[in-house]
Amino acid sequence: MSYEKELFRLEQPHGDGELYFAWQKGNGIYLATVGSDFTVGVFNRQGKLHERVRLPGQCTGFGWDSDGDLLGMICDGSFNIVLWDANTGKKHNVDTGLRDQLTVIAWARSEPLVAVGSARGNMAIYNHRTSKRVPVLGKHNKRIVTAAWGLTNMLALGSEDRTVSLSNIDGDTLKTFQVNSDPSALQFAQVASDRSTPDTTLSLIVGKRMLLIYNLQEPDDPIKLAFEPMYGNIVAYEWNTDGYILVGFSAGYLVCISTNPRELGQELFQIKNHHIRLSYLAICTVLSKVATCGDNNVKIHELKNLSDVTAVITLSDESGVDRVGWSEDGQLVCVATNTGSAVVYVSRLARLYASHGNIVAILTSLSHLTVFLVKDKTIPAVHISTEVEPSLLAVGPYHLVVGMNNRTWIYDLNGDATTPSGEPMQSLSSSPQLLGDREYMANLTGICLNAEYTAASFAGKLHLHLTESGTGRKSAGITEEKEMRVFPDSGETMNITCHAITTDFLVYASDLGDIRLFGLEDWKLIREYKHPVPIKSVFPDLVATRVIVVDTKMEGYLYSPVHNTMTLISDFPSTTTGVLWDQHPADRNIFVTFDASTVVTFVHVRDSIDGPKIQKIGETKLPLDQIPLILQRGVVTLQTPGGKLANITLSTHSNSTSISSQNDTMKATLEKHIALNRFSSTRFTEAWNSCLLLNKKEDWVRLAEAALMNLDLETGLRVYRHIGDAGMSISIENIIKVENKKLVAGHVAELLGDFDKAQALYLDSTDPVQALVMRQNLLQWDQALQLARNLAPEQVPYTSLEYANQLELMGQYAEALIHYERAVIDNPRQIPELADHNDRCRSGVARTSLRVGDYRRGMSIAGDSASPLHLKLQCAEIMESVKKLNEAAILYDEAGDKNRAAAAYIGLKNWKKVGTLLNNVTDLKIFRQYAKAKESEGDFAAAVQAYNEAHDVENVVRLLIDKLNQPQKAMAFVEQTRNIEAARRLGQFFEKIGDYSSALKYLVMSRSENEALRLCKEHGLVELYASIVTEEIGGSEEGERQLSSLAVYFEQQGNPMLAAKCYYHAAQFNKALRNLLQVAKGNPDNQEAVVLAIEVVGAANDDIMANQLIELLVGDLDGEPRDAKYVFKLYRARKQYREAAKT
Template sequence: IKIHDLSDLREMYAIINLDDENKGVDQLAWTDDGQLLAVSTRRGSLHVFLTKLPILGDACSTRIAYLTSLLEVTVANHVERELPVTVSVEVEPSFVAIGVYHLAVGMNNRAWFYALGENNMKKLKDVEYLGTVASMHLNSDYAAALFEGKVQLHMIESEGLDAQEERETRLFPADDDKYRILCHALTSDFLIYGTDTGVIHYFYIEDWQYVNEYRHPVSVRKIFPDPNGTRLAFIDDKSDGFVYCPVKDRLYEIPDFSPTIKGVLWENWPMDKGVFVAFDDDKVYTYVFHKDAIQGSKIILAGGTEVPFSHKPLLLYNGELTCQTPSGKTNNIYLSTHSFLGDLKDFGPNELTQMLTQTLMLKRFSEAWEVCRLLNDQSGWNELAKACLHHMEVDFAIRVYRTFGNAGMVMSLEQIKGIEDHNLLAGHLAMFTSDFNLAQDLYLASSCPIAALEMRKDLQHWDSALQLAKRLAPDQIPFISKEYAVQLEFMGDYINALAHYEKGITGNNKEHDEACLAGVAQMSIRMGDIRRGVNQAIKHPSRLLKRDCGAILECMKQFSEAAQLYEKGQYYDKAASVYIRCKNWAKVGELLPHVSSPKIHLQYAKAKEADGRYKEAVIAYEHAKQWDSVIRLYLDHLNNPEKAVNIVRETQSLDGAKMVARFFLQLGDYGSAIQFLVMSKCNNEAFTLAQQHNKMEIYADIISSESTTNEDYQSIALYFEGEKKHFQAGKFFLLCGQYGRALKHFMKSPSTEDNLAIEMAIETV
């Protein structure tokens, strides 16, 4: 007989061989639940086969107990590599419970207890309860059975001592309590149970009394404590999941919790205390409880894993899920969220990046380090470092930042790693991750709330800093107000800037107050209160303030006030420039001795010349170094050619020399005119003038003392040649290098010039 599972018809579920039946099978029939198969044969035999076992199992730490046949239970510990031990039971059980040293099986209101040995089990006793047992849990000494809304807690092996009698057994709840118990659990120290009124009670076995209770809005249907009993997952009547931490009396909702979830298993691997799985018929969801995160404790969903049909999870150890199957066996499944536990060398960058995300979600930083080492990518190291900061793993973060050379972060973390105040440390780490609002909240909740103010000041968040200072450090308000005012001024919010500058005045800090008063002056001017601003600026000792306020007023076209401030600040050039713009020449004249800008002197000189005040104009032109204008005024208006001539000689001004030459030409002083034409490089005009007025000797004398071209010497030589002045002609032919002609003219020189001519002739030869 071949049996197939409808979930996968290609797989054969079982084969039944009827070797003794040689006449063949007659009929087949299933029971309604599909657990039993009846086969009749033509020989008249009736065979009944068990096709699937009830899935009964329990786990305690890494030890599991499960039903392997209707009358057989197997206890195994694959993690510790212990050999499985089987025990035959007297009746088909409806519940199984495993403890540290004991096994319990039972049905209806009766339970049989066995002591676990090395290779066998010893039956201890059987116990009858007051009702049908729904579930049972064991620890090293006690059993707790749930029946008809009550829990009976009793010792498994009574020591029989009188002092212990009261601790041998107890029934919950007490007679005067009117609630029903819906679920319970037993840890090494506590009996924990949930009620229909939504209360979770913690009963401390050692002190034999209640030590904690949590009140939930609706009834609590199932509870699942972690191996240490410090966290409790539970499912309420609305099928919502939560984790309760009795130490801090805090409740955390499990996100994305499916209403079909049947149960929860906590990770038993000692290094992974915050991991648990929630399972339904088809899938297992991996969750991580992030206890020490800078945002506070929270639960995240890490991922999901498909489970084969009819597999019931019993135990979770280091990402390996041990499931019980209907055939009475166990099957191990590796969670998809723990794929990084294999050999990483066979994976490419994309798979390694996904694994890095998994390791960081599960806080497996050592494995994340290995993944980053294989990825050898800066972004991977950065992700690991950020995760370390997020989970407050400061030492590991230092190691990571040191690996990829971020010396700044290493130094910063070294400074804070010894801080014991959790909130203060978390605040620093939140600041390092640029989550400044969170950092502020954490600082304020710490023993050093002033750190929030210091952070806001460092970030130049002056508005927030001001609010914090009102609570934490009122004495800092003036200094923060001043900084905030500077920021507001930069943003153009002059109204509020003025208000904060005024708030910043302390009355006892001179330097700070001067800065605030300077701000008040500038803001008053910008707001249109010019009188107040100018008065404030004049009273203020700072020259720079007067300059800045003057510039603001100048932009506002308030020229007289601007000039006044420039003058008070001894910025005479700027003051004079502004006085010129408002045509206040009298003030410009007063300031001129202090003015160094030639441009201002020039403007003033032009204005005075236009007014006909030539003496003042000349002085201003001289200060402006406008020598041509000085010469022009001396010649045209002040009738002082000597001064003009002196200036031309001093400055060697070409245009000035031309003007002087023109002046002497008008006077008929051709010799002087020729001299200044040569000085102005107008040699052709000078030559022509010398020709016209028979002043060539003068021109020749002047030219001889100047650096002149050969053409000029030749022109003079030709002129003297035409005039039959042989000595002069020879002299200038000699200068222009025409030695033959020069010698000829020297030889023709009249006897009056014989000696000199002979000397020149000898020099020529």
């Protein structure tokens, strides 16, 4: 709301001095003013003088009746009431019957009753409706200075005799009570506790310092409200509708007082509103605001939050202001200055606006319009002063129409007559011309227009006519019959509730739920739809192929005239006040709904696997008190409270600034493009570029799937080719030329994995068999069988066979058997393909018969020589699983599976049959089981042979030495297989018979170290043990460990030669050489130690060790030089052939 621009100014209309004013009650068309001259001025809302009423003397009081029809005036030197009739403009004089100066005048609140008081305390009441006059003498003893009427026509008068009287309309005194000072500002009011009973509370100012509140039922005990002395005198006060009192004080203070009994007299709010003085205050209940004036400014507060100062009006060229007052409708506020001038401001302008395409018209003052052309570049606005204060407004591509009551005025806007109809206006006329006006049969309720026609609604009817009379821009194709039409047609009882017009169509709806589309070209009804609920409003898109319909339940629908269908819009806000379609060609599938605070974005997808659908994709908060007018490319043009335009970008279109990373930002952008269906046509590049920046396969797939969901196969194909998905590319290529949309949608749903939806779409398409094919491909044979019965009966046997296979795998054998039997096809001509099919059915019958216990039937089929081997094998497995081992063995044998046949015979303990099969058996377990059986029979030789076939060396050795006493054969088996357990058993056998050398050998072979050590120590076979370890496991980690232990043992026993040998074979060359040097030192005849030392040094290839040995050989160690041949052998062992040649 803006108070900065004044509507008009009355510069001292009554000369210098104080100025009083009063707004007309009711419609508030007139402002009455009184000053120091002998006149009363009546001005209209444009500030033009409408009437000047001359009086015989100085005006002492004036005011409007409750309806605003009569202006009553009293003045010095006259005993009459002067009445001016606002409707006729005539002046009447009413004799009061009093013969003293009239001092006060007051109108009743609901009837044309006026009361006047005089300087001698007399009063008179005049009823204008009945012309009855009631003079009452002596009501008070002194001048009557204040008067007020209650809701029940109770009249209160206050006098300088310090009494207050209450009278009825006949002048009879009802009550009188005394006050202790001069009364002023009488008001009837309702306190917070007595809302249900009118005229029970009376308030007044006493002595300018105290506020008295009387409960008229108990007038002897009034509430006395005294205030801080610093506040100054009480200047004015007003009752708020919530039962609070706002009091203005001369020192500039504004105070809010509670009348609630629990907080009676408590100051709820206090502020020093004006620096020097406060001169007046006024409440506007319509706007819920209070205005105070003082110094040279006016301050306006919200009544619900007094601390909120919504506006400050400063009259910089004035030294002070005396009064402020609101018009009845709250639209205007008048300020009277101390120099006798009045300034009127627009406090609340009716939100009147209209838009068409890129043209916006806004009411920016009471009778002033501003027309904007919304384009990328700035275009100056055009201003139009209208003939009246319009209540209706409409704009088209070339015209602007304003309306009030039953009349409209048409203005020419076209600054570029070459603009094609339906295209955005390129320019506006700098000075739009008034073309004329038109009257209708009743007050208008709505207007809309296109390039040629105006559609105006009134009294439940709709009048369609050419906007301009004569030729003008009328198209050549418009005949006389197309110049005007009234809807509904005669005989129809509907009331038209709403309408809209596009370039080619008129859309209107009724209270009976009728939605109709009238063709302007064909001049006939094109479409009609019956909705069960009355229609509240309609909002067509640019070409009327889609219409948003809102019914009286505040449910939203999308009506398609093309298909004559209505689609419920889920999530449609019940508070919706308007709808806008996006005007950009690429975004015409987007529309928004709005209310006072929120814009909700929807996208209408014409084609998708779900069919046409409307999706809510986001919400955008509106700035306070701003109204959406135009939507273009996601940018909403708004009307601001100040009559200007502002833009906001929808949250669904804007780039988020709160996302943490660039990657997240790009993902969010891609999701917005997808939600807005911006991956096809000209918008494809936006989503494509987002995916290029993200460069992730998952985002490409997201784009492709979204495109496919909306049946945009070209986009989906391009994306899948880009990411190299050959499978999806080929699949899309196979369906891209399919014309039927349901069939295409079915294929897409199948590709996306929504098989139930795909089936429904296939069945509704021109090729329903595709549903059967899909279920077959998915191996969903139960559903495929149901489809085959209805769509392709010839496929039932084949589908039954596959379904039977599936049931069999699931263990539902009885049902599977039924389907196998049903799947058999008569084949009298022995067609190979059918024969194969029937063989499969026959095999299934055999298997499932066995499964359900019909062994005779199953074995009959399976045992047939013509039955395939795999069937015999399958049936054998089934029989084995149910412990029918004999039948299983027979079928295994016939199927050539000798191993399992033998196993089955073993289960039957039919060893004779097992023996006949052994030559063809390869399963070692069979041999082992057979060997155990033979062993238990005492046939140890056969058992050995079977164990041998089973590679069970342990048992072979066990039987050879325990049962057959053939240790030589046992030794051969152990030597051949090196089996550890067998070697241990053989070693233990030789120990028992006293062959300790053999026992030691096999214990070492079996890695039985502890037993071997025990044995060699008990029988003095340590050297043999070392020899055997070296021979059997020397070189292995285990062998080296055992040899090292033996070496330590020999060292402890004082046998360095054997210790050296053990260290040598354990690869511990240093220790070996140390022991050998010990043996050879001082013993030149011990050649064995020297030769072994040469081998050790050669194996070690260590220079230090070589030098130690050379010291021994040359005699440096013990003074006994050895033969030079040993030095030669040392060099050869170390491969030092040059040194060896010199030796």
